[in-house]
Amino acid sequence: MIRPTTARIDLGALRSNYRHIVEFLHKDGGDTPPGVIAVVKANAYGHGASQVALALEDAGADLLACADIEEGLALRAAGVKAEILVFGALSVSDLDGVFDGALTPTISTPGAARAVQAAATRYKQRVRYHLKIDTGMNRLGFRCDNLARTLPELLASDRLELDAVYTHFATADVPDSPLFEQQRQRWTRALADVHALGGRPRYRHAANSAATLRDARVWCDRVRPGLLLYGIVPPPLASTVPLQPVMTLVSRVVGVKGMRPGEITGYGGRFVAEAPTTIAIVPAGYADGVDCRLAGRGSVLIRGRRAPVVGSVCMDMLMADVTGLDVAPGDEVVIIGAQGDQRIDVREMAAAIGTIPWEVVCRVGARIVREYARGDR
Ligand SMILES: *Cc1c(COP(=O)(O)O)cnc(C)c1O
Numbered sequence: 509m510i511r512p513t514t515a516r517i518d519l520g521a522l523r524s525n526y527r528h529i530v531e532f533l534h535k536d537g538g539d540t541p542p543g544v545i546a547v548v549k550a551n552a553y554g555h556g557a558s559q560v561a562l563a564l565e566d567a568g569a570d571l572l573a574c575a576d577i578e579e580g581l582a583l584r585a586a587g588v589k590a591e592i593l594v595f596g597a598l599s600v601s602d603l604d605g606v607f608d609g610a611l612t613p614t615i616s617t618p619g620a621a622r623a624v625q626a627a628a629t630r631y632k633q634r635v636r637y638h639l640k641i642d643t644g645m646n647r648l649g650f651r652c653d654n655l656a657r658t659l660p661e662l663l664a665s666d667r668l669e670l671d672a673v674y675t676h677f678a679t680a681d682v683p684d685s686p687l688f689e690q691q692r693q694r695w696t697r698a699l700a701d702v703h704a705l706g707g708r709p710r711y712r713h714a715a716n717s718a719a720t721l722r723d724a725r726v727w728c729d730r731v732r733p734g735l736l737l738y739g740i741v742p743p744p745l746a747s748t749v750p751l752q753p754v755m756t757l758v759s760r761v762v763g764v765k766g767m768r769p770g771e772i773t774g775y776g777g778r779f780v781a782e783a784p785t786t787i788a789i790v791p792a793g794y795a796d797g798v799d800c801r802l803a804g805r806g807s808v809l810i811r812g813r814r815a816p817v818v819g820s821v822c823m824d825m826l827m828a829d830v831t832g833l834d835v836a837p838g839d840e841v842v843i844i845g846a847q848g849d850q851r852i853d854v855r856e857m858a859a860a861i862g863t864i865p866w867e868v869v870c871r872v873g874a875r876i877v878r879e880y881a882r883g884d885r
Pocket of ligand 1: 549715733735
């Protein structure tokens, strides 16, 4: 038994996206093109971390990144052998997983440094870590303007081994923001400071998807795409990389109903039929990650046509206006993806409801079964 609302994940498209990103980096990356850190945090942006990570490994990825230790351990349990970088702060985490799962921690706060150092001493091990430097986002990371005060202790530790240094851009997808260039310059200075303090990282990385598309000068030794892997270009940027969407969200019509003029559908009665109207009932709602704001703003595809979402998105279902279409229970409904010559992509849906594409895919609910198509190798 499988619920009618499912997310189809095209692992062939995922591997193809990975390879096209690598190709892009090789074309424009000079003599030493950067490598990739494949970002699979948040259940691989809702696509299913285990399957996605294994497919990326298969495509050649040798370094994956996740948000926390628990995500890293889930990848190990799925059989992932590649190196796994944990992005998140570790100052209040149970660190046993770092050792049990052979994960690579980020040290981004003095608290994390102390915690990892103490755990490494307990395990009688030396831990290779990535140092995160804050160049202006003011989230995690050591402030870039006082490294001389904060770094010596880390660099002197015989339990901690600096493997890489990284930073993160706050406005890589905001073309006219001056902060990107400021961060880029601070990053260059911070790398020089790390060197002057005796730090000799194997590599440096800074670019998320948007920064990768925007400026080859911040590619450094590795880039960290998430969104691009899943076939989504961060708006408002454009890309020449031939990416394919990886996720399709589909359902089936479970009911069709005629409404008379003046009648309403859905909670709050916000949609009133002005003329005889036919609605299709689709068993996908906000508990499945279908955003409430789609009512009155978005559409789904039924019979190759756009059917506006009307009334309200409920917890477990939504209603679509199919007036004039020959719709019957059992008909396929595409919520994200293509049907006939129509396509609703994640960027369009995100724009319709005033959010970002990352949120749309990450929110695809836990009860939605992911069906994996392996694609050609
Ligand atoms: C999520 C994340 C990325 C990937 O970002 P995209 O915009 O999806 O490419 C890269 N680096 C860090 C530190 C992240 O947290």
